[in-house]
Amino acid sequence: MMEVSEKQLTQPGCSQRQVILPGSTIGILGGGQLGRMMSLAGRAMGYRFVTLDPVTDAPCGQVADEQIVAAYDDLIAAQQLADQSDVITYEFENVDAGVTELLMKQSYVPQGSQLLFTTQHRLREKRAIEAAGVKVAPYLEIDSEEKLREGVRAFGTPCVLKTATGGYDGKGQWVIRSLDEVTDAYNTLSQAKTELVLEKFIHFDKELSVIAARSPRGEVKAFPAAENVHVDNILHVSIVPARVSNELQRRAEQLAIQIAKGLDVIGLIAVEMFVTSDGEIYVNELAPRPHNSGHYTMEACHTSQFEQHVRAICNLPLGPTELLTPAVMVNLLGEHMEPLMNWMEQEEGLPTDVTPKIHLYGKHEAKVKRKMGHVNLLTKDVEKALKWIEDSSIWKNM
Numbered sequence: 001m002m003e004v005s006e007k008q009l010t011q012p013g014c015s016q017r018q019v020i021l022p023g024s025t026i027g028i029l030g031g032g033q034l035g036r037m038m039s040l041a042g043r044a045m046g047y048r049f050v051t052l053d054p055v056t057d058a059p060c061g062q063v064a065d066e067q068i069v070a071a072y073d074d075l076i077a078a079q080q081l082a083d084q085s086d087v088i089t090y091e092f093e094n095v096d097a098g099v100t101e102l103l104m105k106q107s108y109v110p111q112g113s114q115l116l117f118t119t120q121h122r123l124r125e126k127r128a129i130e131a132a133g134v135k136v137a138p139y140l141e142i143d144s145e146e147k148l149r150e151g152v153r154a155f156g157t158p159c160v161l162k163t164a165t166g167g168y169d170g171k172g173q174w175v176i177r178s179l180d181e182v183t184d185a186y187n188t189l190s191q192a193k194t195e196l197v198l199e200k201f202i203h204f205d206k207e208l209s210v211i212a213a214r215s216p217r218g219e220v221k222a223f224p225a226a227e228n229v230h231v232d233n234i235l236h237v238s239i240v241p242a243r244v245s246n247e248l249q250r251r252a253e254q255l256a257i258q259i260a261k262g263l264d265v266i267g268l269i270a271v272e273m274f275v276t277s278d279g280e281i282y283v284n285e286l287a288p289r290p291h292n293s294g295h296y297t298m299e300a301c302h303t304s305q306f307e308q309h310v311r312a313i314c315n316l317p318l319g320p321t322e323l324l325t326p327a328v329m330v331n332l333l334g335e336h337m338e339p340l341m342n343w344m345e346q347e348e349g350l351p352t353d354v355t356p357k358i359h360l361y362g363k364h365e366a367k368v369k370r371k372m373g374h375v376n377l378l379t380k381d382v383e384k385a386l387k388w389i390e391d392s393s394i395w396k397n398m
């Protein structure tokens with residue numbers, strides 16, 4: 001997919017400051033689970049939804065008032081989305097340049113295109129985070145094998161080579177463990193035909209994420225920091241409150257707010273961070289949308305991330321973000337569906353003080369590693385919930 005080009009950039013719609021009231025139609029580019037949960041939250045508030053996605057009966061299409069079935073870069077379909085919507089948002093960041101341009105001209109896109117332009121590219125994103133006064137892991141732009149070799153010498157091994165665009169869930173990355181790997185790593189990742197970035201390896205103690213929301217009226221709020229555990233580069237569990245000091249939690253939340261303000265965010269921004277044992281925080285990545293690590297908010301917070309996103313783009317007052325209960329969110333991938341279904345008939349073995357809230361996304365095919373749903377385990381004792389996940393037949397192959 002093409003990127004947004006620099007000449008098309010527009011600032012978010014702060015100048016418009018318009019309030020989009022319930023009864024209005026929200027258009028969502030993308031029909032996946034994030035759009036689905038956004039629509040479910042927004043429908044409870046009285047909004048209508050239209051989504052655009054190439055796959056018929058997409059997760060969001062099943063709950064929206066209407067789905068336009070077309071490719072994400074189909075300009076005629078984008079025009080139709082613009083015609084039917086009072087406000088437009090997106091549920092993924094690699095939005096096609098032509099579509100962005102059309103939607104910005106023909107409709108109201110309060111999030112603007114600047115944030116997409118920034119977060120579509122790791123180097124631009126890192127520079128923007130630094131400009132907001134927040135630390136990232138030391139990095140170098142790589143445009144030749146020689147430069148990579150010098151970089152690996154300077155950072156030491158291991159270090160991480162990443163493509164600037166297109167990577168997700170660990171794709172487009174190479175952890176370089178010795179100088180012998182430089183040629184292979186360079187040749188492999190340069191096939192992506194995008195810039196490369198080399199990062200110093202951060203020996204982190206924990207990975208945290210914070211989701212912040214900002215509205216055109218300038219209100220900013222952060223959700224409590226989540227502690228994330230990945231398996232095979234895919235998020236497995238999020239634990240809230242994160243098991244770090246209160247001071248670190250507050251600092252992480254403050255950094256997300258600083259980034260939301262510094263980058264003129266409208267809507268949500270998910271900020272992924274590494275925390276080291278000596279209390280340093282490095283921001284790894286941003287996502288300008290609801291995030292998997294914020295799914296716990298659906299039952300564990302006064303306001304869910306999805307309701308907050310709707311509130312922010314519609315310029316309503318933001319909802320309170322305080323935690324109602326500690327929680328563990330655990331993802332359900334394709335391979336977990338069959339044991340889950342067996343378990344759901346009895347819900348056996350669950351500790352009495354752990355309450356599961358199951359969310360399934362309505363995807364037709366349970367492919368291995370595909371995100372099919374998640375469970376929010378509400379509990380006063382997150383260790384008990386984590387132990388149950390570890391022992392459960394549902395996630396036995398993790």
Ligand code: AMP
Nearest residue numbers: 137160168169170199200201202284285
């Ligand atoms: P990313 O695609 O940047 O989100 O990276 C995926 C995962 O790789 C992260 O969640 C980390 O666990 C790991 N990772 C990425 N960059 C680094 C780094 N500079 N140092 C250590 N681990 C990293």
